[in-house]
Amino acid sequence: MLILQQMLALFLIMLAGFFAEQKNILDEDTCKKISWIVVNIANPAMILSSVSGESRIQPGELAVTSLIAMLMFLCLMILASFLPGILRVDKSQYGVYRVMTVFSNIGFMGFPILSALYGKESLLYAALFVLIYNVLIYTYGIICLNPKPSEGSRSMVKTSLKKIGNVGVLASLGALVLYFGNFSLPDMVSQVFDMFANLTAPLSMMVIGASLGQMSVKDMARDVKLLVFSVIKLLVIPVSGMWILSRFLENPVLLGVCMVMLATPVGSMTAMLAQQYECDSELASKGVALTTLLSVAAIPLVAAVCRAMGISV
Numbered sequence: 228m229l230i231l232q233q234m235l236a237l238f239l240i241m242l243a244g245f246f247a248e249q250k251n252i253l254d255e256d257t258c259k260k261i262s263w264i265v266v267n268i269a270n271p272a273m274i275l276s277s278v279s280g281e282s283r284i285q286p287g288e289l290a291v292t293s294l295i296a297m298l299m300f301l302c303l304m305i306l307a308s309f310l311p312g313i314l315r316v317d318k319s320q321y322g323v324y325r326v327m328t329v330f331s332n333i334g335f336m337g338f339p340i341l342s343a344l345y346g347k348e349s350l351l352y353a354a355l356f357v358l359i360y361n362v363l364i365y366t367y368g369i370i371c372l373n374p375k376p377s378e379g380s381r382s383m384v385k386t387s388l389k390k391i392g393n394v395g396v397l398a399s400l401g402a403l404v405l406y407f408g409n410f411s412l413p414d415m416v417s418q419v420f421d422m423f424a425n426l427t428a429p430l431s432m433m434v435i436g437a438s439l440g441q442m443s444v445k446d447m448a449r450d451v452k453l454l455v456f457s458v459i460k461l462l463v464i465p466v467s468g469m470w471i472l473s474r475f476l477e478n479p480v481l482l483g484v485c486m487v488m489l490a491t492p493v494g495s496m497t498a499m500l501a502q503q504y505e506c507d508s509e510l511a512s513k514g515v516a517l518t519t520l521l522s523v524a525a526i527p528l529v530a531a532v533c534r535a536m537g538i539s540v
Contacts, residue, residue: 229344233343233344234522234526241432241433241435241439241519245436245437245439248436248437248441249440258434261430261434265426265430266394266395267394268426269423269426270335271397271398272423273338273423274395277348278412292355293359299485300329304363311324320507321371326368326500327460327518328464330364330497331491331493331494332494333353333487334357337488338350340491341353341483342424342427344487361395372504373506435519439520447513450513453510457514457517461521461525465489470538473537482538482540486530490529490530492518493519494515497514
């Protein structure tokens with residue numbers, strides 16, 4: 228019930244962003260500026276605020292989390308190599324579908340959900356996923372979207388690789404250093420981080436809602452292959468993944484983090500990279516929009532199915 232309530236709350240904020248876009252208050256330029264604030268200030272502050280609490284996570288659990296994250300992404304990449312062929316999409320769209328399969332919106336949507344459901348403790352687990360996510364999206368993701376780079380595009384690849392050391396990764400590394408070094412942040416600094424962190428959910432959801440306002444629901448509904456992919460992405464993968472993980476894990480917070488990492492919609496970076504490398508950016512944008520819209524119902528449904536199977540999330 229808590230997950231459903233949280234998703235409904237996020238949906239209402241998305242709806243506010245949608246109406247703001249319809250009234251030309253949140254235009255594309257404004258959304259870009261707000262996104263910059265979320266990505267570079269609010270989200271990093273949320274990650275850093277995760278170490279300001281008194282609860283401690285055993286180093287062994289963080290090591291297990293790192294292993295799980297690597298295995299999870301490896302399994303998703305293996306699945307991504309087969310899924311486009313199973314869906315019988317055009318070969319020109321293989322790269323986009325592969326990237327959409329592997330990379331979810333763990334920053335814009337995953338972190339606000341985790342913070343609301345499981346508290347700050349869960350964000351430290353999620354920070355490890357962020358580290359691996361960023362390395363893979365700027366390596367594996369680019370290879371999928373640009374498998375045969377020309378001389379001119381190789382410089383673009385090098386530029387993208389430099390982005391691995393972005394503020395999200397640095398914040399994740401900083402949180403781990405503060406945690407394992409047992410450093411205490413001054414109360415005023417912790418308060419500032421908390422205040423910025425509180426901006427993440429409303430701002431990110433309004434931007435997502437505004438982006439949905441720029442999409443044609445009819446066009447998305449007519450794309451049968453994309454609809455089938457969305458069901459696999461949002462329901463089949465999370466449920467089957469959680470069934471497997473529950474055989475080995477008992478920590479309910481870590482299981483909840485894994486569920487959110489698997490159940491969140493296609494990451495917005497997919498559309499951005501597809502546009503940069505002149506791939507099918509329209510398909511990527513539709514995939515982001517459709518899975519985001521469906522995730523409002525899909526995430527609570529995944530949680531309900533998991534609980535029906537006896538998985539504590």
